[in-house]
Amino acid sequence: MMVKENISIEDIKKMSYVEFVGFINQWNVLPGAHTTLSKWRTFANINEKSNILEIACSTGFSSRELAILTDCRGKAIDISKQSIQSAINNKKEYASKIKIDYLVEDAYHFATKEKFSHIIIGAALKFFPEPQVIIDKFTTLLDESGYILASPFYIKSTIPKELVDEFRAVFGFTPTTESYKEIMKGYKELEIVYEDHNDIIQETKEELDYYCTCTVKRVYMTKNLEDKEIYKVIYDRLYQIKEMSNKLRPYQRYVVLVLRYRSKLFPNRYIELF
């Protein structure tokens, strides 16, 4: 028999954005979702010999889906216990054969003797107060030649202050307000093997509702919840998160990056930017 989860409306309202994502098992994807993963697979040659490390993996989307696509092995870390628990559950439910271990770890303190072929960071650098420390640290965990895979947002025009404030109230942190050139500074010591730029099409109300309804119904079922009010609180919070992100789309783009580290070249740039 499924155990009923004891959770109150207040508990849900008190959760931080990251705790809420972990709790509802939102498949918190990187910009471009499967399309970005397919580009990384192709242009960074991820295959069954690859040993990947995903940093700030949330509920495990990128590493899980790359492992399904390529049969690679690896590790994925996140500081949030709830997100890692959801990542482990997702592996069990949707991809039980993949060779990815999900671990609760603070990326700043993560220690290993292992070397990796690919480090996956997606758009998660934004979540670190010192992004350069993370880039520098994880570059040292690559093989003699290896890849950093990123898909950061950048702004194409200034986001109005009211929208930045509204976003901060919903998420508890500020959205990306850096330009493309500012974002790229952090990667100047690596070779750009592949790069493309993407606009984001806003979602309709109907699309947002369908996504939220599917995710909330799954939480309800897996956690064996019964209270209709709790359903509404979870749905409303998820819809608010999605709607807020949607409002920023006209000001944002994201860049898909395959960045290569080669010990013999690092940290120099011998390749022109054109």
Ligand SMILES: C[S@@+](CC[C@H](N)C(=O)[O-])C[C@H]1O[C@@H](n2cnc3c(N)ncnc32)[C@H](O)[C@@H]1O
């Ligand atoms: C929005 S998610 C990233 C989702 C997706 N992987 C992407 O690329 O956009 C950001 C994650 O960073 C995690 N995080 C924040 N600080 C961290 C730290 N010091 N170590 C590990 N994970 C951290 C949060 O728990 C959260 O799950």
